[in-house]
Amino acid sequence: MQRADNRKFDEMRKVKITNQYLMHAEGSVLIEMGNTKVICTASVEDKTAQHLKGTGRGWVTAEYGMLPRSTGTRKQRDASRGKIDGRTMEIQRLIGRSLRSVTDLDKLGERTIWIDCDVIQADGGTRTASITGAFIAMAEAMKWMKDKGMISSIPVKSFVSAVSVGIVGNEILLDLPYEEDSSAKVDMNVVMTDKGEYIEVQGTGEDSPFQSEELFKMLALAEKGCKELNLLQKEIIGDLE
Incomplete structure (x- = not known):
């Protein structure tokens, strides 16, 4: 099939990451994956989560949101609705889990790194872009902590990135924009480390069940995309020793 943007089936959208995007946050990036744009910030708080007080361990947690006109029609703000919708809760928990899985919380000390991912323009893959960008913001915040003498080393065990794959028509495709995602028979988001480990x-078989052979092909394609993102992350962040 011919993709709308003429990409090959295994080709990522153009990825652009602007580091240190905001002046106040300890870590911040603007990540652009095709037409999807997300601002990711990392803020350091000098206390840990309530359930970890007295343990010497830190915490990494995330919040996620979409600006009202990040989509084709205006999306009502959670604040005006009086509650967080289920999709938002699911995504921010996913971002937090993904980052905690590669963080040595003992070495962080009793501190919290707050991750905020704000979608300013959505065209598919907002959660995967958020994870990929948030990792860079978190690493920059940790470098800031090390410079301030708050930690002796960067408490990161692996790099982490994420990408979408899916089956559209009869083709397995990498990095789906909204047009492909909305018509996909199978939609999948994969979060991986730079060591090839799955987080x-x-x-989901949106239209019909899928076979194990198709699953393995999608996972292989996702690994290819995540490796490309890891290389870009390492170019931006540099040495984390």
């Missing part, structure tokens, strides 16, 4: 795999 989370979210896959």
Whole structure:
């Protein structure tokens, strides 16, 4: 099939990451994956989560949101609705889990790194872009902590990135924009480390069940995309020793 943007089936959208995007946050990036744009910030708080007080361990947690006109029609703010919708809760928990899985919380000390991911323009893959960008913001915040003498080393065990894959028509495709995602028979989000380890795999047969052979092909394609993102992350962040 011919993709709308003429990409090959295994080709990522153009990825652009602007580091230190905001002046106040300890870590911040603007990540652009095709037409999807997300601002990711990391803020350091000098206290840990309530359930970890007195343990010497830190915490990493995330909040996620979409600006009202990040989508084709205006999306009502959670604040005006009086509650967080289920999708938002699911995504921010996924971001937090993904980052905690590669963080040595003992070395962080009794501190919290707050991750905020704000979608300013959505065209598919907002959760995967958020994870990929948030990792860079978190790493920059940790470098700031090390410079301030708050930690002796960067408490990161692996890099982490995420990408979408899916089956559209009869083709397995990498990095789906909204047009492909909305018509996909199978939609999957994969979160991986730079060591080839899986953190989370979210896959759904939206239109019909899928076979194990198709699953393995999607996972292989997702690994290819995540490796490309890891290389870009390492170019931006540099040495984390």
